[in-house]
Amino acid sequence: MSEAVDALIVGAGPAGLMAAEALTAPGRSVVVAEAMPTPARKFLMAGKSGLNLTKNEPFGAFARRFAVGTGALPRTPGYLDEDESRFGPSEVMAWARGLGIELFTGSTGRVFPVGMKASPLLRAWLARLRAGGAELRTRWRWIGGGFRFDTPEGVRVIRPRVAVLALGGASWPRLGSDAAWVPWLKAEGVAVAPFRPANMGFRAAWSEPMARHFGTAVKGTALAAGGLVSRGEWVIGAKGIEGGGVYEISAALRDGAAGHVDLAPDLDHAALAARFAKAKGKLSLGNRLRRVLEDPVKVALLLEWGRPLPTDPADWAARAKALPLLHDGPMGLETAISSAGGVTWEAVADTQELRAMPGVFVAGEMLDWEAPTGGYLLTACLGSGLRAGRAAAARLAALDRC
Structure with missing residues (x-):
C-alpha cells in the first residue's frame, strides 16, 4: 500500500518537529513518521533535569562553540549563519514564549522554562502542529528502499513530493537514535562521516x-x-x-x-x-x-x-x-549525550538538501557537527530543522508553479 503526500518528515525529535512547523500550510498534507511509540523521547529525557533550551549570550560568541567536520577547525554550521534565516538564542526564546512557555535565564546564561520541564512545551508544540494540519504517526519505522515503513498495520510506502530526514545521530540508541539510516543513504551516494561520541564521560x-x-x-x-x-x-x-x-x-x-x-x-x-x-x-x-x-x-x-x-x-x-587529568578514553556512544559525525557538509547544499537525493533534506544530529551542552545542541537542532523545513517548503512552492 502506498500513499502520496506533499511533505514527509522522518523523525519526531526537535529538528523534525521544527521542519514540520515550517512545512505546515493550509491544504498541504504533512506527515511526521516516528519509529518510537511517542515523539521527542530524547528531548523529554533532557528535560528531566531541567530543560536547557539555549544560552543567552551574544550570537557571535554562541556560534563559535560549534565545530563542523572531523578534525576541522571550529566554524559555524550554515543554519547559524549571521543572516536573516538564522535561528539563535533570541529566536529560540521568542519561539518558546510563542508557545506560552515562560522562561528564565540562570546565572550562567542558560535559559530554562520556569517549570523546568520539557513536557508542557512539547504538548503545546504538538497541539499547534495538529491544529495546522500536520499528522504524527508513531511506531512508523523507516526501513529504507525509498520511503518504506514498518508499521503496526504492516509495511507502508509514502510517496512524498519533498522529505526531511531528522533521525538523529548515534547516541542514546534506546531513545531512538540508532543510525540505522547510514547504509541506506550511503547506497544512494551520500557521504557519511563515522560517528564518534560527543559530550561524553x-x-x-x-x-x-x-x-x-x-x-x-x-x-x-x-x-x-x-x-x-x-x-x-x-x-x-x-x-x-x-x-x-x-x-x-x-x-x-x-x-x-x-x-x-x-x-x-x-x-x-x-x-x-x-x-x-x-x-x-x-x-x-x-x-x-x-x-x-x-x-x-x-x-x-x-x-x-x-x-x-x-x-x-x-x-x-x-x-x-x-x-x-588521567583517563582511559571516552565512554561509548550508547551513553554519550550527543554524537559527532554524520552526513558530511559536502554532501548537502546550503539549504541542507542532499546533493545525491534532490527533494530530500537533512536536519539535526544526522549532520556532521558537534557542540557542547548548555543549550547549544538543542538550539542547533531546532535551527537546522527550521532551515530544512523552509527550504523544503520553498521547493514545494516552486513545484506548484511549474
Missing part, C-alpha cells in the same frame, strides 16, 4: 581509595584541554568522570589533547603555595592537604593523579594548579 581505572567518592560532585575546579576551560561541576563515578564540566572539554580530550585540572582556580600559585607552607608541620599528609584545599574530593584527586607526590610547598601548588 571518560573511563578511569580508579585506585581502591577512590571508591568512597563515587557519585560525588566535584565543585570549584577548572578543567582545561585544547585551549578550552570549563568551570562547571563534574562527577566521579565508578567507571570514570562525567558531567557538564567534563562535557565542555570532551571533544578536545577525545581528539587527543592533554587535560588538566586546577583544584584552586580562584587562587594564584603564590597564594596557594603560601597555604601549603603554612600547613606544613606535624599534621599527616591527608590532613594537611584537606586544610589547604578544604575539600576531601579535591584531596583524593590530588593523591590519585598527582604522583609522584611533590615535596615542597611550591611544587604542591604547581601540581594542584595543573593536575594531569
